[in-house]
Amino acid sequence: MRHTDVLVVGAGPTGLFLAAELALSGVGVRVVERLEEPDPTIKAGSVNVASAEILDRRGLLPAAESVQRRLLASAGTFAREGAEREDGQLDGLERAYRRFPVVGHFAGMLFRDDLVDQDDPALAAHTAVANGVLVPQRDLEALLAEHCARLGVEIRRGVEVRGLRGTGADRTGGADDTGVVVETSEGDMTAAWLVAADGGRSVIRKQLGVAFDGTDPQMVGYQAIADFADASGLKRGWTWTPRGVYSYGPVPGRILVARFAPQPADRNAPVTLEELQRVVREVTGTDVTLTGLRGRATRWSDNARQARTYRHGRVLLAGDAAHVHSPFSGQGLNLGLGDAVNLGWKLAATVQGRAPDGLLDTYESERRPVAAWVLNWTRAQVALLRGDEQTAQLRSLVRDELLTVPGAMNRVVALSSGIMQRYDVAEEPVPPVGSVAGDVELASGGRLADHAHDGRFVLVDRSPDGRFGAVVRPWEDRIACVSDPAADASLPSLLVRPDGVVVWAATEDAATVDADARTRLDAALRRWAGAREACPSAPGR
Template identity: 55%
Template sequence: MDVTVVGAGPVGLVLAAELALSGAAVQVLERRADPDEAMKAQSINVPTAEALDRRGLLPAAEQVQRELLERVGSFAGAADDRPPGAGRPAPERRFTGHFAGMVLSPDLVDWSDPDLAAHAAVDGARMVPQPQLEALLADHIARLGVPVRRGVEVTALEDTGDGVRVDTTAGTVRTGWLVGCDGGHSTVRRLAGIDFPGTDPELTGYQAVVDIADPEKLAGGWTWSTRGAYRYGPQPGRVATLEFDGPPAGLPHARLRSRGGTPMAPVTLEEVQTSLRRISGADVTLTALRAAPTRWTDNTRQAAAYRSGRVLLAGDAAHVHPPFGGQGLNLGVGDAMNLGWKLGAVVAGWAPEGLLDTYDAERRPLGAWVLDWTRAQIGVLRGDAKSAALREVVADLLSTRDGTTYAVKKISGVTQRIDLPGDHPLVGRFVPDVWLRDGSRLVDHGHDGGFLLLDRTPDGAFARLAAAWAGRVSSVSDDHATPTGVLVRPDGVVAWASDTTDIAAITGLEAALHRWTGAQTSSPAHEPVS
């Protein structure tokens, strides 16, 4: 195999798909015999939804959201009865999320904000829980012919310089590259000797879907007490608890799920009930578990390096933090999209190994920001008097239009930016919704995973230049408008953009093509710019 991916969660599946689209021979190893049905992230952010959109998976994600809204609406007494395809969700149906348990009101969001308005095409595909996302992605890689070998655990590895020897419970694997997407307890990270510095846990949380004999004893939404906080809803039977008295005794300091490393003891119904009773003060009775519950802490760490030779890390293997807002899932998918095309280019031979250095350089700052964003929520959530006072201040700020809009933009991911060369405001950002004269969007033309070039010049000058990179860059022509040209990397990041058609624009595009798409595949269709 060119690449072996360890871990069949969303991050590993996305990475394997991107590698397959680049032409690499890739396989996935997963120590679990069956897909993980544990309670995890309940939503995805805009960059993740747009990643699905770029690969033609938006309709499937929208169907997941419609089904979820039907269940939640029924539970809340406000079912969404709009027919499928009825258009963008109404404001009250748009996903906003929460900050430290303080739900952000969609009525306070300025939906006309340019950052939000520019990424509205995926509004109907944000409420996608992780199990459904994994099922969707599993179908995707099956169509691409990527094998997933379940029940196989990595036990040792050796970077031989020209590849990696991997010992597993099913025998030895020889692979060109190895990527650990195997969670916070990452075996790959440990065997590669990559340090994992950060801050130790102080809190314990649980998530579960349960049958409740006496649900009237619980308040809806988030509720605080001196012992912690709990949430009931919005789905029927969904409960979450957060205890302020430290991590569970005797459990390793990590995001406490059975994800790589030593399997943790399963969370029991009694454990969830005890936590819920302790925090709520109500003698509530839980009668059954409807989904595999999870146990977690606020352990927060980031790998000292995302790459060591021919071994790389992505997702929770590279960073762990409290799971508020599903930020870990989204951060990991972003890692996979960024790494996938770059590693694929190195395997294909049209990019040098040095391209992989940009993976750590581009993703590490975003990872550090997410760690601090979740740390801040822990500071607001704790049960001491100082945190309670801070929570009141933050709640007051989040009751304003500006405050709510700011938080929603951060949570949604629409403000994410990578530091890339270029002065245009789109450079380094995820490409916005760009509608074309034929009614399609620019991303509709990029399902094969290559580079996309939008050419709005009167004479097709940008497309003629990009023809020298045929097979890697697909050009899409459109009526003249601004921006006049946009070059989009396979991960959705804008590598170059211009509002003009002059020599400076041509020179900038040529530099971006050389920087990101390697050597020309054919002779240029224009005279070189001097």
Template identity: 50%
Template sequence: MKHDADVVVAGGGPVGLMLACELALADVSVVVLERLTEVDTTIKAGAINTPSAEAFYRRGMLPGLAEVQRGAIEKFSSFLRQRQAAGATALKRPPKFAGHFAGIMLRGDLLDESDPDFDAAGPAGDVGLVPQEALERLLVARAAELGVDLRRGVHLTGLDAGEDGVTAHTSDGSLRAGWLVGCDGGRSTVRRLAGFPFPGTAPEITGHQAIVEMTGADALGAGWNWTDTGTYAHGPMPGRILTVEFDGPPADREAPVTAEELQTSLRHVSGVPDVTITKVHSATRFTDNARQVPDYRAGRVLLAGDAAHVHSPFGGQGLNLGIGDALNLGWKLAATVRGRAPEGLLDTYTAERHPIGAWVLEWTRAQVALMRPEPHARALRGVIAELAGSVDATTFFAKKISGVWQRYDLPGTHPLTSRSAPDLELSDGSRLADQLHGGQALLLDLVDDPELRKRALGYGDRVRLVTAACPRRPGLAGLLVRPDGCTAWAADVADVPADARDAAPAPLDELDAALRRWFGAPGTGTLEDAAAA
């Protein structure tokens, strides 16, 4: 049966757009359905982590992110100036921010930046303050450049999935596609219609986040604050507030968030009776509902982002988790659509991403437990805060929050295998990230080794071959980097001795195995084909 598109993506937020862009890079036709007619301006995530920044860097989007970050820093400076003008003369710019755990601030001056996990991201490691709305706008523009068919004001109403494809019924008619991916949020229609189980823990808190205009805010503490009735945060942007109450979930999660509701919550949690909210610019309500589907795939229907897992926003993991899902799934689904995927490739999506999602759920549950306004949690919070004042603990928490700890369970013995590829500076003036802009895999020959390059024969349509030196890593012989930036194979010079090349040494055998595992059997082609890819 003829398809209207190779893939239909339900949900045009950052996750759905990122996935659509990855598919489009691989010449897969994709239609994105988004119920909203404009970019969602509701206040949500305020930052991205290192893996997300690396992902955008590897697709040439870092300059746009850096520009957004400059604006976010200026808003933070404006908040400090407002506080000082209101009489907070002792307020000082805090030390370099390294994240927070349950509202406990981590000081960047206590971070051990010599830790090797912080040494690989290159310029992407300097970008993080990117609000979700701004990121979505950048992705909308990129999707348009890549020819993605984004249909706004259209939502999914039903689906029929079979062995050879999926029919997506929408408010604007029906579409036939090979695959359907639900990137449609925590209350996913795709998840419900496809019958995915969604086990987890029920919500116990009510949280609000908003950008407002208010009077009487001078009495509010800046940053995170704990009281006998809950937790609240003020800043780091002008008018930004967050409240958390621990007496159960909201009565109506779907009801509009009003100024009265925000004001009541803020007064209750802060104990400041005169703070008055005069205008609401953006507001959202959240809980600590924590659930995850056991398998991200059911036949030709897949889930990514909040459609596959939900949790509280503490620690800022949600947006980043979804971007990681999209990056992991995109190239695997594209290879499957184009008939180039080795057996079982698409199944590695759940195998690799589910454990990271499960960790995030536990990470957020721990923070909720630590924030509770009761004596035992308060005592434990004091212990964690004291620990966080040390270099080792700050580095531990920062590695977790930043995402640089993330690894996939891949075969191979080299320390770089299974982790995000380091952003190597190459002798031709480029960096490794520059070589990944097109969304292809990369085989990097760093020692001008004909035997290593020979392994790329037949993969020119799937793997880009680059030969260049890396003066700052003279001991590294080569890397195989998947399209998502994960190192699938690496070897040092000592592991590929010149006098043993004719015997096909073990590291090059491992390279052969990695190429077949991720990109299938070699086809016909020349080294020139691979170098030109």
């Protein structure tokens, strides 16, 4: 039997990024994927700011920016072919250099760039990734596969998982040293730990009997890139009708259509051209003719569920295996990347025997509330999409009254972007402790993200005498220490976890120059980085 430290099931964005995080820490990891080739089905069309910042911290922002440039070149031409420009979204992206990228929608109501205050501190701290958010899921998967290849991660495609054995995956939730035996179409594989990132219909979650609580679907949606005989009858952007909602563009031929209807008898059946055309005509009220599909069309629903537990012994759930919901705003992709970056370093520390007590448990305690919030965020959008007159009036109120208020637009954009996530990481959290670091520019040049590429903690020591760097020295194998004395005493020194979360901060004033700041730093290190004793460094460090 082939053995590895961690076996990841699923080569979507969640599984690929998680595997890369483990490899960065020197953990042996293998990825197995049921599909022979990357899924060509059209899915999320972009990542949010929080996800782009995850890529930035691992040195992948230039690749994301390259994808966005290509996509804008295509989508911009298509959008300008129309007489109407209802959203202004592409213009905003094209000029988004060091501005907060205003991309997305709430229930089809597009975010308006002109109503967003770029001086809002909550947004201004997250502008470095402005040119790297328009990355479709298929391009992201290719980008992450290349990242994994550079790190030496083994990805085996065409491997079907058929079952689990071993006490490491027993129903009691306990864990021992025997690990997990995974039955696959290529024979048995063993791993000390198993991560199920195998999607909303996770074979592993079902076999373990983990409850998947939530709400049943009310909507059936379709998305595809299609060829049309004549698409002049379709409006660009989002359009509500009495029969549902549809969106045409901005990528040439992209059509999304959804209606409130019973689920098909066979949800796994491929979407045919005839089925898609029938639904498009029904919802749009036009006689548009589809002449072909580019790649596969996808069918989806607003099924919203969350696993009752994210851990079962030595088996962990991540991404859609842990939570599903409607795809509006592409939140599933971003939620999965957030799971991966949160879990990766914690699982690596556990595998290597240097994790502080309870570290791995914080994966679920931190990520479950975020997923629950996203499920409610998507449920609210579905509720606003109904075609009845009462819902239309409510939608008009939200669109024309609430979302025309600059402060309200700022808040909705910030929430959708993922930058408002907060974790309970300290007994007495003082901002920015518990939040994602965002853009931290250094007086010496560069940014904090430049020092996070290898997946370690980062300490930005802005004290004039390097006192905080001295505190972290016993942890130097797992912390990148950046000495950055600042002329502005209001700029705090920071300790940032590998997932970008600030777990300690101290400004250079009378309240923090004494031993208290060093004591709090030592406590944060013990809680999150483990004991002082050095551990073997990862390869290449």
